[in-house]
Amino acid sequence: MLEAIALSKTYGAHTALHPLDLKIEPGEVYCLLGANGAGKTTTINLFLNFVEPTAGQAKIAGLDVTKQSIESKKHVAYIPETVMLYRNLTGLENLEYFTALAGVEKYSEAQLRGFLRDAGLPQQAEDKRVGVYSKGMRQKVGIAIAMAKKAGALLLDEPTSGLDPKASNEFSELLKRMSGDGVAILMATHDLFRAKECGTRVGIMKQGRMVASLSTSEIGHADLERLYLQHMHD
Amino acid sequence: MLRNIIRYDLKNLLAERSIQAVAALFALLLAYGLWNGIRWNEHRRTTIESVRKEQQQRLAALPGRIAQAPSQGLPAFLDPRMPSVAGGREATPYLILPPQPLSGLSVGQSDLYPFYLRASTQSASNILSADEIENPDNLLIGRFDLSFVLVYLFPLLILALSYNILSAEKEQGTLALTLSQPVSLGRLMLGKIASRAAVLLALAIGASAAAAAATGAPVLSVPFALWLAVLLVYAxxxxxxxxxxxxxxxxxxxxxxxxxxxxxxxxMVVPSALHMLAGSLYPVPSRVEMIQAMREASREATAKGSTLMARYLEDHPELTPGGSSTVNAADAASRSLAVQEETERLMAPVLGRFDRQLEGQRAILQRLQYLSPAVLAQGAMNSLAGSGPERFEHFRTQTVGFLGRWRAHFARLVLAARMLTPADVERLPRFVYADEDPGAVVARVALSWLGIFIPSAVIVLLSWMRMSRTRIVSA
Known part of the structure; x- marks a missing residue:
């Protein structure tokens, strides 16, 4: 569903991403771990065609994201680290707008409210201007937008930052559910615990290189942490 | 898709206080410009109406006064039968430049150039050409009318609403989420421009239509359609x-x-610079200098006095058919004709120089106007409203021709030593302004339109080329 083939990105002399090969099948949750600047966000931006690859290919549902940019985006939903919405519109209107842009089926208002509730947005906030929302509330609208898109792939850039532990836990449940529905998920995160809990695979990145990639079933939480720190200290 | 972008962007925009303020301000400015134009148009209409009425009453009474004159024993300078009195005062017609249907929309220079004048045997035929408007601000901007609002302030409001259409989305961080949807940057920007254009153009077109309706101009007409075309391409x-x-x-x-x-x-800068450039390349002699020259010429001609008369009669054999037996060379009226002609002969080089310089200025401005869409738009709007310099020039040429005919008509009577009869009033030359060829106006407006369209198209093309290289996220 999500595929990187020798995908790389350099800015002048600086290499943000060394050639990366990665394949995420439907139902897989791949967690990218690594320090800031390790290349996690670059990888996600390459999949979204927000930055152009220096070499290699990124594919979503078999579509090259640079050549079939618009078409590929129909198959992917995205939640950035900080979801920013149109401040003058309500949460519901924002969801309505982005869903309309996504070009998916037309939902009824009740269905749209359902998505917001599933994402954990308090009901009384639905009709308030997003300008008064907290970061966590905006994040939940972002989750609702991603769910409503019903895309085959999901790109997440530290989506749980700003969520309280309860919301964070609910989010994990949500990811598990989506993975069960056959969605391929690529998530950049700092949260080793969350990665172990809801990821099927984890990759550790360092200075633009994928230094380790393993299945979460092969490793315990403590071992994952040890492995991670070991790579960071090298 | 595009419809959704427009709809939600409009919703988002209208919730913002800034656009409400901008729209309200724009509406206010439009209304003020509209009111100013309508008021000027009304002033012009009533002025023309009243001079027409005055002329009509005067000419209607003239045959009666001529008929009664013999019994009244008036002095010669009051006797309406005298050609000099009739041609100089009693029978003189007004030469009127009638307003066009859209004249209320753009006052242009119609408040600087005279829109009517009184023909007289005494008017110097070339004096009109000596009008030079020295204040470039007046020339450039003119009255606070609808075209002023549309040409100068409208762009400012467009920019106020669009200067950050993309940068704000980047700064607020909404761009990433938007462009993760299957929508191109081009389409997103098009949608956002469309929503802003909808708000501003609705006001601009509405005000134009209101102005046309208020001044009784047909909205479904070629000039109004062209007006909208200019407005749209300018926006x-x-x-x-x-x-x-x-x-x-x-x-x-x-x-x-x-x-x-x-x-x-x-x-501002380009139009002022253009006028300064034209003025320094083709400096026009000052008015003071010209009036001085005119006095000089008049004095010289008067001094020559009766010696001029013989030459005058030689020059105009057509005025004395069948010999000059009836001409009284000592007659003051005849002599003044000769003096006047001599004055004009002496003045011709001065006025010619004046005309040539003005012509040079016009020609260079004509070519350099393409440097500024604002100048082009103003010019096109003036043309459509019939208040541009071209139409005044057209009017002036006709008035000069008419004054010549008028003078010749009375010169013939003077030299034949004839007095006017009541029936002569009917036979006086009449002035009817033959308007510019509509095709020429359309051609002129079309050129201005293209002059705005081509740079716009180039900018759109450059934008299109830049679009693919635009960074959506900071590196």
Whole structure:
């Protein structure tokens, strides 16, 4: 569903991403771990065609994201680290707008409210201007937008930052559910615990290189942490 | 898709206080411009009406007064039967430049050039050409009318609403989520421009239609359609500029500064510079100098006095058919004709120089106007409203021709020593302004339109080329 083939990105002399090969099948949750600047966000931006690859290919549902940019985006939903919405519109209107842009089926208002509730947005906030929302509330609208898109792939850039532990836990449940529905998920995160809990695979990145990639079933939480720190200290 | 972008962007925009304020301000400015134009138009209409009425009453009474004159024993300078009295005062017609249907929309220079004058045997035929408007601000901007609002202030409002269409989305962080949807940057910007254009153009077109309706002009007419075409292409130019600047990838503040600088250059600096350039390349002799020359010429001609008469009669054999037996060379009226002609002969080189310089200025402005869409738009709007310099020039040429005919008509009577009869009043030359060829006006407006369209298209093309290289996220 999500595929990187020798995908790389350099800015002048600086290499943000060394050639990366990665394949995420439907139902897989791949967690990218690594320090800031390790290349996690670059990888996600390459999949979204927000930055152009220096070499290699990124594919979503078999579509090259640079050549079939618009078409590929129909198959992917995205939640950035900080979801920013149109401040003058309500949460519901924002969801309505982005869903309309996504070009998916037309939902009824009740269905749209359902998505917001599933994402954990308090009901009384639905009709308030997003300008008064907290970061966590905006994040939940972002989750609702991603769910409503019903895309085959999901790109997440530290989506749980700003969520309280309860919301964070609910989010994990949500990811598990989506993975069960056959969605391929690529998530950049700092949260080793969350990665172990809801990821099927984890990759550790360092200075633009994928230094380790393993299945979460092969490793315990403590071992994952040890492995991670070991790579960071090298 | 595009419809959704427009709809939600409009919703988002209208919730913002700034656009409400901008729209309200624009509406206010439009209304003020509209009112000014209508008032001027009304003033012009009533003035023309009253001079027409005065002329009609005077000419209607003239045959009766001529018939009664013999019994009244009036002195010669009051006797309406005398050709000099009739041609100089009693029978003189007004030469009127009638307003056009859209004249209320753009006052242009119609408040600087005379729109009517009184023909008289005494008027110097060339004196009209000696009008030079020395204050470039008046010439450039003119009255606070609808065209002023549309040409100078409308772009500012367009820029106020569009200077940050892309930069704000980047700064607020909404761009990433938007462009993760299957929508291209081009379409997103098009949608956002469309929603802003909808608000501003609705006001601009509405005000134009209201102005046309208020001055009794037909809305379904070629000039009004062309007016809208000019308005639309002019708005497109400024929107395109805002899009291009946004694609440079700078912040909102930089965009605002850049766009204001362009606005100031195109609406103020370039037009003023053009006029200064034209004025320094083709300096026009001062009016004082010209009036001085005229006095000089008049004095010289008067001094020559009766010696001029013989030459005058030689020059105009057609005025004395069947010999000059009836001409009284000592007659004051005949002599004044000769003196007047001599004065004009002496003045001709001075006025000619004046005309040539003005012509030179006009020609250079004509060519350089393409440097500023604002100048082009103003010119096109003036042309459509019938208040541009071309129409005044057209009117002036006809008045000069008419004054010649008028003078010749009375010269014939003077030299034949004839007095006017009541029936002669009917036979006096009449002036009817033959308006410019509509085709020529359309051609002129079409050229201006193209002059705005081509740079707009180039800017759109450049924007299109930049679009693929625009960074959506910071590296």
């Amino acid at each position: 497109a130019f400024w929107f395109a500029l805002a899009v291009f600047v946004n694609l440079l990838g700078k912040g909102s503040a930089v965009n605002a500064v850049l766009l204001s600088a362009v606005w100031v250059s195109l609406t």
